[in-house]
Each structure stands twice: as structure tokens, then as C-alpha cells.
Amino acid sequence: MSIVMAQIDLLVGDIHGNTDRVLEAATRAVEDGHDMIVFPELTLTGYPPEDLLFRESLGLRIRNALRKIQDRALPIVMVIGLPLQESGRLHNALMVIDEGVEVATYRKQSLPNYEVFDEQRYFSPGFSPCVVELCGIPVGFTICEDMWDGIPVEQVSQAGAQLLININASPYHHGKGAERRAMLSERARALQMPIMYVNLVGGQDELVFDGQSLVVDAAGECCFEAPAFVEGAYAVDVVRAETGACLPRPHGSGEGRCSDLDAPGPWSLESVCYQALCTGLRDYADKNGFHSVVLGLSGGIDSALTLALAVDALGAERVHAVMMPFEYTSSLSMELAEQQARSLEVNYRVIPIVEMYHSFMRALSDEFDALPMDVTEQNLQARCRGVILMAISNKKGSLVITTGNKSEIAVGYSTLYGDMAGGFNVLKDVYKTLVYRLARFRNHMAVAQGGKEVIPSGVIERPPSAELAPEQLDEDSLPPYERLDRILALYIERDYSADAIEAQGFDRNEVHRVLTLVDRNEYKRRQGPVGIRLTRKGFGRDRRYPITNGWRPGE
DSSP states (O other): OEEEEEEOOOOTTOHHHHHHHHHHHHHHHHHTTOSEEEOOTTTTTOSOOGGGGGOTTHHHHHHHHHHHHHHHOOSSEEEEEEEEEETTEEEEEEEEEETTEEEEEEEOOOOOOSTTOOGGGTOOOOOOOOEEEETTEEEEEEETHHHHHOHHHHHHHHTTOSEEEEEEOOBOOTTHHHHHHHHHHHHHHHHTSOEEEEEOEEEETTEEEEBOOEEEOTTSOEEEEOOBTOOEEEEEEEEEOTTSOEEEEESTTOOOOOOOTTSSOSSHHHHHHHHHHHHHHHHHHHHTTOSOEEEEOOSSHHHHHHHHHHHHHHOGGGEEEEEOOOTTOOHHHHHHHHHHHHHHTOEEEEOOOHHHHHHHHHHTHHHHTTOOOOHHHHHHHHHHHHHHHHHHHHHHOOEEEEOOOHHHHHHTOSOTTTTTOSSEETTTTOOHHHHHHHHHHHHHHHHHTTOOOSSOHHHHHSOOOOOSSTTOOGGGTSOOHHHHHHHHIIIIISOOOHHHHHTTTOOHHHHHHHHHHHHHTHHHHHTSOEEOOOSSSOBTTTBOOOSSOOOOTTO
């Protein structure tokens, strides 16, 4: 039996368009002589459809999509994910269709309700396994979390399946590929059954799906792995041994690809993170109809990395960079920003904010009379820049990309309605220390390919500064980023208490100050743009804390 794993990028809510994509992929699979094609979880709606599942017309739209698929009666087995309404309940389901005829339907049993998942808000669980004989092989079917739970796959085994197919919409975070492979290997060995794992690919708001669909044999060894962040139809043959066991192998004469992007290596983490960021930005811009993006280019590391990502994701012709100097902007910043913009051949403009800033100050002179200068004047500079970028966006229809990193956003080292003003933040879940690693990685790749560095070395080597005051440096207000990021990771991602973090060797006063800043700036993060999730707990769907609360660190 020749099976195609359709690792495709779907648009949430576009049931008509997703149905057409299913039929196109299935038609090609028929032309290539395959027996079955398997699509990701919730194929017809995309994932996660969230409260679109509450729309009254959902059932009608799904029925029309199924009718369109079944009327084609393609000579191939199709496995399609869909929301299924039955007896007043909604199920996360899959349907097996053979030449237009529904031969089986499975309802997901394990509904995740943690991290970014809240399926129990929408779906009712199923209770029965699904095993269908296809091409003489008893094939069992499960959906995503069923595999992690374990009980549903044991049911499939007890029902006589000899091959397990699991359809997924599993988003990426650091180390997710290695976690999946370890889990699938363990399941396959326990069941003594090969497993085919078909995953979604592409960006959906803050989530990014990496694909990496894979097949493991009954011994838990990887037979084939699709590339990360790449759409494609990947075929695997399943043959019967003399013992009756199913043996998966790459289709035709192809060789399996079972590399581990998360394995230790000089650039492994940087490579997969960079791909994730490019995918997330590309899909957010394209799926929301933005023909171009615009960002403020400051001569600093964050905007420099963001510019490189934007060019790699969208192409230089779709990227606009604006340098907005003020009296405190150094000549070095001006030179580095122009150097990078010219090197990457993006659309580049210089728009000074000096006159705008002083106009605001004159307008506010009575309000500020007799009051000393403080952070207000610094924030006003950032807000002038935000006004310029949003005006360009409004006039030209470009998406404003903000450039703040996770370290800054965590502690509020950013200006609401200033550098936080925009539609998308590529670095929202990227700590400052990782920003530097990604910048060096991108330069390494450019040189390795025979080109020049895309981020000037001067940008990477200079001390970080917002340049909102004379001789200002980030470390004047914050702990060194190496220390800050470690504290933040323990608090945000692992939920360590102040005492537990202090026990890791950190200064008590510094820990309490950092944690207080994180808690105090929740109101800013609620108003910031959406951004790509890379860690287990990003700001947004993962971490939901009240803005108004009396909790204090260390009590």
C-alpha cells in the first residue's frame, strides 16, 4: 500500500479553499498511482479554528465540503480531519473516504486543555477505536493528543490494527521534534506496530506548525521524516512481510530522512528557530493579505535581525525599512542601518523625528511646566516613531513589524504606543541572548553560501542601547541579558517562585526586581501585537495572568 502524507499549509476558516486543496492533492496522488492520502487534523477548517466552531453555518459548510469531495469519487482512500456535529455535540473527527464513499469515522478521544490548547471548550470526546481494513491491512486511526495520552492507541491495537495512522496539528516549540520522535518510538515499541504521524505545516497567528511528518517501524526506528517547515506530499510504502507484519519504507527508491533538527549541533537550535520565524512571518503577511511590511531600522541588533528575517521570509522587494533618527541617535547607528539596508536591497528611507518631537513638547509645555525630565520624554521619542510607521502602514497598506524581543517585553523595557505599535512582532518569543545567536547564525549561513554577512558585525558587537537618552545602555536599567534571560526563563516558562530562582544562585534583590517588573507590565503585553511562539510558554495563549492583582513575589 502506497500512502501519501499530505503535509500542507491550510488557512483557518477557509473551508472552501481548503477543500479545493484537498482535492488537488488527492488528484495528484491518484495520477502518481498511490493508494491512500492522509491529511492533517481538522483539514477542512484549519487549526485552531477557535470560536469559528460556534458559527451556526459550520455544519452546513462542512456538509457541502464533504459532498464536493465525495461527488468527485476519486479512486483513492482519503483520510480527512473535520469538525463533526452529531446529536447536538461537536467532535474533532476524521473521516475515511474510499472512492467517494464514507467507510469509517473516528472521533478524537483525548482533548488537550493545556498550553495553547483549549479543545474542551469546543469538542465532546469520542469513546471508540477505529480500525479499517485497507488494501488487506487493518489500519487504525487516531488524532494528535490520542497518541500522547496512550489509551486510544492501545484500544486500536486491541482492535487488531497492524498499522497506526495519527493525524495532527502539533505546533512547534523548542525541542518539540525530539519529543515527538521519542514518544512515537516508545509507542511503536510498546504496540509492536508501525506508526505514521502526519502533521500540519505553516503559521497561524502566534502558532507555527513545523510539519516533520514521520514514520516509525514496529521497533521504534524512524523510517522516514518529512522536512521541517516545508509543504509537500511525501509518499511511504507499507508492505507485508512473510510473518504478516507491516514494514514501512520510503516510496520507490527514495531514502528515509530521519535527521534530528533538535539534536545537539553548532547551529541546530538556531536553524530550526530561524525557519520557524520565517514561516510564521510569511504566513501571517500572506494569509492576511499584506503585500509588504515596514519596520523601524535603528542600527541595533533587534531591528537588524528582524530585517534579515523579513527579507528571507518575503523577499527584499516587499520590505520597507525606515531609519528615524533623533538628537541621541549616533552616527554609528545611522551608518550601520544604511549599510544593512543597502546590502539587503530593501526599500529604505530616513525620516528624522526631531521636529515632530519638539512640536509635541511645545504643545505639552503647559502640562509639563515645572516638572523635571524623566522617562516621559524618552517614551515620546518612541511614540513619534510609532506614529510614522503606522501612518505609512495606513497609507500604503503595509504591515508594521515591531522589533522588541521577549526579554524587553517581559520586563516592560518598551513603549506602549511607541515601539510596541504595530501588527506583528517576529521576535516576541525570542530572548535577547537568542537574538544574538540567530544573528550570528544568519551571517554564518550567508558566508557558508559564498556571500557576505547580512547583519553588519558592528551591530552584533556594539553594546545594546535604546538611544533615547545620552550615553544610554540597556544594562543601565536591566541586569546583563545572560543573567536576565535565565531568570525570565525560570519564572515564565517553568513557573519557579522567587525563592526557587534565588536558590539557583541569583541575587535575591535582583530576582525580586525582575519578577516585579514582569508582573507589573502585564498590561503592556495585553496591548502588544501578536508574535510567533517558540517556547513552551509564550506571552499570549500560553500565559494568562490578571492585570489587576495583589500577588507579590516572595510572599
